[in-house]
Amino acid sequence: MTRVKICGLTDEDDLAAAVDAGADAIGLLVDVPVDSPREIPPTRAAELAREVPPFVSTVLVTMPETTERTVEIAELVEPDIVQVHGTSVGDLAYLTANVDANVVCSIDPSTDRPERYDSVADALLLDAAETGGTGETHDWDRARELTESLSSPVLLAGGLTPENVADAVRAVEPFAVDVASGVESTGGRKDPDAVESFITNAKQRQRAVLQR
Template sequence: MNGVRVKVCGLKTPADVAAAAAAGAQYIGLNFFAKSPRSVDVQTARALALLAPGGMCKVSLTVDADDAMLDAITAAVPLDMLQLHGHETPARVAEVRARYGLPVMKAVGVASEEDLPQLLDYSLVADQILVDAKAPKGAALPGGNGLPFDWRLVAQRRWLRPWMLAGGLTPENVAEAVRLTNARQVDVASGVESAPGVKDAARMTAFVRAATAMAAPGIPKLR
């Protein structure tokens, strides 16, 4: 494997976890945003996290969650990372990181160059940055909409923290996305589904194979 790491987000069943592991994903995402077709409750998430093999990073996805919600999630689910996917400020990211003692990944929506300064702002307080497509105005979901953005906006860029490319990635386009951006990590949700919230094991395998087939040589590994 060439060092590209894959996160499959929005897993809902034991079969999803097994398929992600078999495909070679390094991260799984458990979605707690109730409006998402990929959402799970705390007890389901706990059961899924306990099925993950050793070494797989288990990530919770929340959207503008308050402390009470995060307390309930972290108390029950054995997590390795918290993903904040809402309008959390840099101060809130720092607060969550300090309160729970877990690495925090902050999602930042990108549609134009005007959005890029936020990536630097959040890299000062988060452990990782998820560079996602900005949700269209009026969208019910902040991510997972299956929409890519112009990858040239982040091509060859580096920030203070490791970053992960997301937004409309599929088995058919992820190789090109990796080639163009030199992303060392990629995230997928809807791109490996047969219907909203229904993961497809064959597409997971195809996605991981495509993502890891085209990475450019000589890029330093993530710290």
């Protein structure tokens, strides 16, 4: 069954709405070099991470200047997963050896060579932008090729909404889908109805299979 990550949560209300709607993972955006309404301080991320119930994964989404800083933030937040953007293969290997969490590497399949990261990361996130959250879609046919050729689980992001996520799941068959701006009412604030619709639509194919 395709998992769903709701990314860029900033407060307890949005966190509760995502969990109640059936999210498999929630993303907390910390220390990124772009101006984002979803970015929160490390201490706030640690507070929200402690509110996440068992069986829902907490994902630290970050792009700090150094890998050592990533390790420091991970030690404070204590996430289940660390998701990094713009990271070299060498830095990725360092992280996997030094954080007590799975490591997801975000890549742009149109410019990166995903196979370089396949044996180092625990999973690969395919996005159209280096830091994510822009709402820009990318080539689902290419994404499908990667899900079939890579050994790592593939997560799909970029331009997903409640309206197109079912089509994306059918086209790509990813391990998980990831959304931030596609379920927001305003920048950084989630729309609970959109979150629920997104999760329902992302999982509808699997429900249909189970009902056969």
